[in-house]
Amino acid sequence: xxxxxxxxxxxxxxxxGNGCLSLTVLFITLFPIPDAPAATGGxxxxxxxxxxxxxxxxxxxAQRFWNRDxxxxxxxxxxxxxxxxxxxxxxxxxxxxxxxxxxxxxxxISNNPAVNDFASVVEDNDVPDSDISGISIxxxxxxxxxxLAKVRDDQYKPIWMLDxxxxxxxxxxxxxxxxxxxxxxxxLVYFNDGIINAKSxxxxxxxxxxxxxxxxxxxxxxxxxxxxxxxxxxxxxxxxEFSRNGVRPDFTTYPLAKVTGxxxxxxxxxxxxxxxxxxxxxxxxxDKRFQKSNPKLKEMRYRTDGLRFLGSTDAKIVTEKRIAARxxxxxxxxxxxxxxxxxxxxxxxxxxxxxxxxxxKKAESG
Numbered sequence: 151x152x153x154x155x156x157x158x159x160x161x162x163x164x165x166x167g168n169g170c171l172s173l174t175v176l177f178i179t180l181f182p183i184p185d186a187p188a189a190t191g192g193x194x195x196x197x198x199x200x201x202x203x204x205x206x207x208x209x210x211x212a213q214r215f216w217n218r219d220x221x222x223x224x225x226x227x228x229x230x231x232x233x234x235x236x237x238x239x240x241x242x243x244x245x246x247x248x249x250x251x252x253x254x255x256x257x258x259i260s261n262n263p264a265v266n267d268f269a270s271v272v273e274d275n276d277v278p279d280s281d282i283s284g285i286s287i288x289x290x291x292x293x294x295x296x297x298l299a300k301v302r303d304d305q306y307k308p309i310w311m312l313d314x315x316x317x318x319x320x321x322x323x324x325x326x327x328x329x330x331x332x333x334x335x336x337x338l339v340y341f342n343d344g345i346i347n348a349k350s351x352x353x354x355x356x357x358x359x360x361x362x363x364x365x366x367x368x369x370x371x372x373x374x375x376x377x378x379x380x381x382x383x384x385x386x387x388x389x390x391e392f393s394r395n396g397v398r399p400d401f402t403t404y405p406l407a408k409v410t411g412x413x414x415x416x417x418x419x420x421x422x423x424x425x426x427x428x429x430x431x432x433x434x435x436x437d438k439r440f441q442k443s444n445p446k447l448k449e450m451r452y453r454t455d456g457l458r459f460l461g462s463t464d465a466k467i468v469t470e471k472r473i474a475a476r477x478x479x480x481x482x483x484x485x486x487x488x489x490x491x492x493x494x495x496x497x498x499x500x501x502x503x504x505x506x507x508x509x510x511k512k513a514e515s516g
Contacts, residue, residue, distance in 0.1 A: 195225035196384045197425055198292060200413035201236075202284045207405050218284055220411070222292045225422045229293035232427060233283035242283035243427060246293075247459045250439055251275050254457070255283075258431070266453070267431025273438045276300075277307040279318065286310070287409050290373055291390040295333030304328070308340065310371065310394055310407070314349040319441070322347075324370065334386065336375045341367040342397055360401045368403055370395055382418045389413070429457040440471060447474040 198221070205215040216235060223230040230245040241256040253271040273279075276297050280286045286309040305323035312318055329337040344360035344367070360366065377388035389412035396406035419425055433454045439462065440447035450470040454460075460467050 194382060194384050195223070195419045195421060196381070196386070197415075197417050197419050198222045198386060198413045199415045200411060202233075202288065202409055202411035204282065204284050205408045207407065216282070220284070220288050222288060223419070223422050223425055224293045225419075227296035228422065229289065230422065230426060231278075231285045231288050231293065233285050233288070242281070242285060243429070243457075244278045244283070244285045244289070245459065246276070246278075248461060249274070249276075250459075251278055252459060253279060254429070254433070266434040268429060268433045268457075270433050270435045270454075271438065272435060274440075274442050275318075277309065280309060280311040284409055284411070287373070287390075287392045288411060290335060290338070290392075291375065291387050291411065292334070294335065298328065298330065298333065298335065301328075306338070306340065308371075312347070314347050314355050316349075316355070317347055325367070332385075334375070335373060338373045340370040340372075342370045342401075343367050344401070346397055346399070346401075358399055364401055366401075368395070368397060368401060370397065376412075379413065379416055381416050384416070384418060386413070386416060427457065431456070433457070437467070437470065440474065445475075447471065448477060450474050 199219070201217060201219050203215055203217055205213060207213050216237065218233045218235050220234075221230075221232045228245075228247055230243065233242045234240070239259060243252070243254040245252045245254075251273050253273070255269050256267065257269045258265050258267045277294075278286045278289050290309055304325055304327065306326040306328070307318075307321070307323050312322065325341045325343055327337075327339045327341070328335055344364050346358040348356045348358065350356045371392065371394040373390065373392045375387035375390050378385050379388040380386070389410070391411075392407075392409045393405070394407045395403040397403055433456070435450075435452050435454060437450040437452070441449065450467075450473070452466065452470055454466075462468075462471075
């Protein structure tokens with residue numbers, strides 16, 4: 151992890167060949183380079199509000215953009231990020247509490263009393279998943295300090311949607327180059343070193359490797375903080391820009407997505423409890439917190455009334471874990487029983503075959 155001002159010259163001295171060319175073109179054509187010191191975070195709890203513009207470039211050449219308002223709450227390593235579509239009102243919340251990420255979305259905009267109001271996915275992870283809310287990018291800008299402090303060997307988890315979703319569960323990382331000041335990134339460049347992991351129409355993973363002429367690396371994505379603002383010792387980006395390249399099977403790149411954001415307000419808070427969103431309604435929860443445990447357990451499914459962050463010792467979670475463990479044991483037992491049954495069946499067929507052959511030979515000799 152390194153600190154200091156950002157310049158194309160500095161980065162190009164580190165990344166030669168196509169990596170430097172891709173990076174330079176991306177920087178010059180997509181956004182200006184800030185001369186201000188890199189934005190940083192502080193140790194005090196804070197609340198920031200702002201807006202992002204999320205843009206995607208379609209294969210047809212058309213572009214689509216949408217605006218979302220966001221609110222960020224950060225206290226130590228815990229964080230809460232809300233994102234609301236300015237046009238439709240679609241609501242998303244991602245939160246990191248006690249080592250778990252909660253992914254929450256409104257699913258009942260029409261207020262139909264017969265359906266759930268929110269869908270929630272709980273997972274054991276430290277980097278939020280990507281979706282149209284843009285929260286994963288907002289997280290990188292304002293709440294990634296604890297994760298970045300743990301990164302080793304310049305290997306970073308991507309903050310965009312992967313072609314094969316199983317890579318996220320497996321903890322997939324890619325090489326990157328980070329510039330920070332006191333924790334938050336002023337720049338983070340993600341690289342493709344010559345491998346594409348994709349998912350085929352049949353569901354299996356397809357791995358593509360670069361041709362022999364590849365001199366790489368390719369620039370997959372670039373994050374930049376633009377300017378800085380502060381209050382009471384907490385300094386964060388005033389604005390940020392994130393641009394992602396798509397990589398074709400022949401390992402040429404093309405612009406795929408661009409997200410820009412800026413905050414409108416920043417304030418210190420004494421804690422998060424008085425600032426958490428109040429979400430009333432029925433939550434349908436897919437709880438995957440034990441999928442990495444030993445033994446692994448299938449996801450738990452249950453409902454809650456209102457927004458609740460249930461710890462692993464909560465009575466409801468203890469009960470659901472017991473049910474999931476019993477179901478996993480039953481599944482394992484059934485699998486073992488099927489294997490034994492198949493072995494017995496094959497053995498019986500072999501013995502029956504020997505019996506038929508022996509009797510046939512006796513009949514011929516007689």
